[in-house]
Amino acid sequence: MENNIQHSDVFAIALHHRFQWEDAQQSYVILFPEGMVKLNGGAGEVIKRVDGKATVGDIVAELKMAFPDAADIEADIIGMFDMAYGKAWIRKL
Amino acid sequence: MTQNSLGDSAVQMAVHAQNNGVAANITHTQPLWLLAEVTYRCPLHCAFCYNPTDYDKHTHNELNTEQWIQALRDARKLGAIQLGISGGEPLLRDDIEDIVVEAKKLGYYSNLITSGVGLTEKRIQAFKEGGLDHIQLSMHDITEEINNFITNTKTFELKKKVAAMIKNHGYPMVLNVVIHRYNIGHIKEILEMAEALGADYVELANTQYYGWSLVNRNQLMPLKEQIDHAEKITNEFRQKVSNKMKIFFVVPDYFGNRPKKCMNGWGEVFMIVTANGDVLPCHSARVLPNMVFPNVREKGLEWAWKDSPAFNKYRGTSWMKGPCVTCPEKMNDLAGCRCQTFLLSGDAESADPVCSLSPNHYLIEQAIEDSKNPILASQPIIFRTDKNSKKYASGESRERVEEFHALP
Numbered sequence: 001m002e003n004n005i006q007h008s009d010v011f012a013i014a015l016h017h018r019f020q021w022e023d024a025q026q027s028y029v030i031l032f033p034e035g036m037v038k039l040n041g042g043a044g045e046v047i048k049r050v051d052g053k054a055t056v057g058d059i060v061a062e063l064k065m066a067f068p069d070a071a072d073i074e075a076d077i078i079g080m081f082d083m084a085y086g087k088a089w090i091r092k093l
Numbered sequence: 094m095t096q097n098s099l100g101d102s103a104v105q106m107a108v109h110a111q112n113n114g115v116a117a118n119i120t121h122t123q124p125l126w127l128l129a130e131v132t133y134r135c136p137l138h139c140a141f142c143y144n145p146t147d148y149d150k151h152t153h154n155e156l157n158t159e160q161w162i163q164a165l166r167d168a169r170k171l172g173a174i175q176l177g178i179s180g181g182e183p184l185l186r187d188d189i190e191d192i193v194v195e196a197k198k199l200g201y202y203s204n205l206i207t208s209g210v211g212l213t214e215k216r217i218q219a220f221k222e223g224g225l226d227h228i229q230l231s232m233h234d235i236t237e238e239i240n241n242f243i244t245n246t247k248t249f250e251l252k253k254k255v256a257a258m259i260k261n262h263g264y265p266m267v268l269n270v271v272i273h274r275y276n277i278g279h280i281k282e283i284l285e286m287a288e289a290l291g292a293d294y295v296e297l298a299n300t301q302y303y304g305w306s307l308v309n310r311n312q313l314m315p316l317k318e319q320i321d322h323a324e325k326i327t328n329e330f331r332q333k334v335s336n337k338m339k340i341f342f343v344v345p346d347y348f349g350n351r352p353k354k355c356m357n358g359w360g361e362v363f364m365i366v367t368a369n370g371d372v373l374p375c376h377s378a379r380v381l382p383n384m385v386f387p388n389v390r391e392k393g394l395e396w397a398w399k400d401s402p403a404f405n406k407y408r409g410t411s412w413m414k415g416p417c418v419t420c421p422e423k424m425n426d427l428a429g430c431r432c433q434t435f436l437l438s439g440d441a442e443s444a445d446p447v448c449s450l451s452p453n454h455y456l457i458e459q460a461i462e463d464s465k466n467p468i469l470a471s472q473p474i475i476f477r478t479d480k481n482s483k484k485y486a487s488g489e490s491r492e493r494v495e496e497f498h499a500l501p
Contacts, residue, residue, distance in 0.1 A: 015265070016226070016227065016264075016265035016293065018202060018226070020200065022172075022174060024123060024170075024171070024172030024174075025123070025172065029174065031174065031175070031202035031226075032202075032265075033202075033204060033226070033227040033229070033265050033267050033293075033294055034175065034177070034204055034227070034229070034267070035175075036125070036174060036175060036202070088336045088339075
């Protein structure tokens with residue numbers, strides 16, 4: 001699973017996709033033509049850091065700092081990148 | 094960190110539009126989708142149009158720009174996030190630019206659903222600047238002959254030009270192709286055309302039988318074998334192009350054993366405001382008997398969604414009767430489509446006739462048989478024209494609608 005994602009990779013939100021906070025749902029969402037996905041808290045924390053500049057490694061380090069109590073957070077973050085890339089919500093730069 | 098750990102399922106729901114509808118797996122009710130059917134006027138005359146056959150009644154009392162903007166604001170407060178601007182042909186109105194600007198301001202993801210007729214360089218430029226997110230273009234066939242025949246217009250060359258214009262302006266290219274007897278044999282060529290045009294998404298929407306398509310059911314319905322073959326070709330093509338071009342194949346419910354979870358449930362995620370301001374849970378709801386639908390000119394959208402008797406009527410499962418009420422699959426399909434059920438059987442609360450467990454399933458089997466009957470199938474197509482609509486609206490024409498329990 002982790003073969004696809006390297007710490008040096010840089011991602012951005014995919015073309016024609018939009019990431020935003022939705023008050024009515026109290027969650028982050030990704031919007032695209034005629035569809036959307038609602039992200040849970042953890043997934044939202046990852047995707048909101050995907051800005052076309054930060055590397056995966058940067059984001060892992062930042063989330064580890066922000067959430068020191070979360071166990072095995074790195075595998076979860078990489079898993080989230082892997083899924084989001086697989087679903088084409090994010091694109092590799 | 095929030096209470097959610099990153100290990101939770103990342104995706105709580107996915108809502109994909111199919112044939113202007115949605116399929117999702119959520120149960121709380123917010124109108125995530127607002128479909129604005131801003132006009133029923135249309136320069137095309139498609140034989141499969143799902144608009145009501147008496148649409149002509151609603152072409153002279155359209156909401157004005159201010160009323161649309163208010164509707165957008167009110168729906169956004171209720172949680173609406175995807176906006177479909179549809180019709181008829183929305184570009185027949187000259188205020189779509191204003192609606193787009195407001196949608197952007199409110200944070201909608203806005204989708205213009207168009208035949209392409211009336212899309213000019215000037216207008217697409219204004220949409221781009223105004224923040225329109227996406228344009229869905231209807232295509233009909235790879236042949237000029239079939240395109241022009243089924244739409245009863247000469248629009249084939251125009252559609253190709255518009256597709257290029259959409260691409261040139263950096264929009265995602267989303268093609269919607271309604272599938273019927275006349276183009277189902279060209280699925281591979283249609284997909285190749287979509288790929289050549291640089292489509293990002295293709296919706297192959299098998300005709301569902303509402304409105305004009307119900308009137309023309311014997312003329313449009315393909316054979317089961319043709320649908321199976323089309324699906325096989327689609328799956329092969331999907332493998333070939335992977336994520337580069339996403340292909341949705343909307344399976345026709347007449348050929349399934351179980352009904353579709355229509356609109357993902359009545360009043361669950363989908364709200365339509367029609368040209369004249371009626372607020373509906375689905376496109377065809379006005380065929381249902383003894384129902385008064387809210388109108389934005391009277392009470393606001395919040396009342397319509399949360400409190401109106403019409404939106405509450407078929408929410409949940411308490412309205413169901415046998416065989417649905419004890420069926421282990423009732424949450425999968427919520428007994429199917431109320432409008433189709435009433436149109437075909439005359440009993441809105443019974444099981445959708447497409448279900449093999451429905452006592453009315455014979456109606457579907459008969460319809461499939463009828464569509465193979467060369468005498469019935471050779472009757473002329475009734476095109477969606479103002480003239481034909483006036484005849485249906487006035488009751489002057491009962492041609493091919495008498496077997497149904499409401500005017501389609």
